[in-house]
Amino acid sequence: MTNENRKIAFICSKGSLDMAYPALVMGWAALGNGVDVTIFFTFWGLDMINKNRVDHLEIVPVANSSMKLSMMGIPAGNMGIPNWMGALPGMTAVATHLMHGKFKELQVPPVREYLQMLVDGGAKLYGCKMTVDMMGLTQDDFVEGVIDIVTASDFIDMTEGAQIIFI
Amino acid sequence: MNTKTLAGITIDVNDEGFLMDADVWNPALALAIAQEEGIAELTPAHWQVIDFCRHHATANGAAPTLKAIMDGAGITTKELFALFPKGPAKKVAKISGLGKPEGCV
Structure with a gap:
């Protein structure tokens, strides 16, 4: 199977800790297999590249039916x-801490x-221009490696022929 | 499964091109596979990675992931992608005579 001409583009629209990982894991796997990877960050996904936010992504245990007490x-x-329990002060920090622990265990x-x-x-x-403008951000707010802030139209042009995954 | 002759020996590879029997591997075969993968020569830096992968597979029963290679062989992402361009995960495993890496990171 040849991947040499294959292109994948991810659109990251979420800023929670759990939803930061899908594009990272699949993007890394794609690079490892020789696939061209582009990632477009929009709305809350901008937190993933915001240098003041990237180390503070959290997982909120309220209204998350997949999170179990056993976790x-x-x-x-x-x-x-229970939502009342998830809403107690400190519960977001506890859930986030536990998830970081699991990632560390798996060497992620x-x-x-x-x-x-x-x-x-x-x-x-x-970065997505519309949401960057909406949130009052500039290129200086982002980690190194973010090439540019581009419009939706630019993104559509640059991903011609790519498989696009929205997260 | 396919059979082919490389570096003077007949080898069996699976449908994805990975060597079926790690025991037939030798350094000359590694070079021949590397050349098939578009890498003209294997430098000491390449061998540092290949040797690590073979030791890792002997100890753990599977080819290492890219992150395991970077941490274990002490090389950076940039170096790894420069040594084995366009798909290091599969290329390193193939050249090292191992199966597809198990693990996602």
């Missing part, structure tokens, strides 16, 4: 985390380091 170390089988790098690996491996990162 917090409470042996409650398949029982979810933190988001900042993972992004740098992708950039060094040849991935091209871009």
Whole structure:
């Protein structure tokens, strides 16, 4: 199977810790297989490349039906985390800490380091102009490796022939 | 499975081109596979990676992931992608005579 001419583009629109990883993991796998990778960050996904935010991404245990009490170390089988419990002060920090622990156990790098690996491996990162303007950000707010802030139209042009994955 | 002759020996490779029997591997075969993959010569830096991969596979039963190679062989992402351009994960494993790396990172 040849991947030499294959292109994949990811659109990252989420800024939570759990939703930062899909594009990083798949993008890294794609680079490893010789596939061209472009990542476009928009809306909350800009947190992934915002140098003041990237090390502080969180996972919020409220209204997340997939998070179970067992993940917090409470042996409650398949029982979810009640929203009232998730809303208690400190619960977001606890959930985030636990998820970081799981990543570390599996030797999955933190988001900042993972992004740098992708950039060094040849991935091209871009910020979305509309949301960058909306949030009052500039290129200086972003980590090194973000090539440019581009319009939606630019993104469509530069991803001709690519498989596009929206996250 | 396919059979082909490289570096004077007959080898079996699977549908993705990975060597079926790691025991038939030798350095001359590694060079021949590398050339098939578009890498003209294997420098000491290439060998540092290949040797690490073979040791890792002997110890762990599987080809290492890229992150494991970077941490274990002490090379950076940029160096790894420069040594084995356009798809280092598969290229390194093929040249090292191992199967497809198991793991996502």
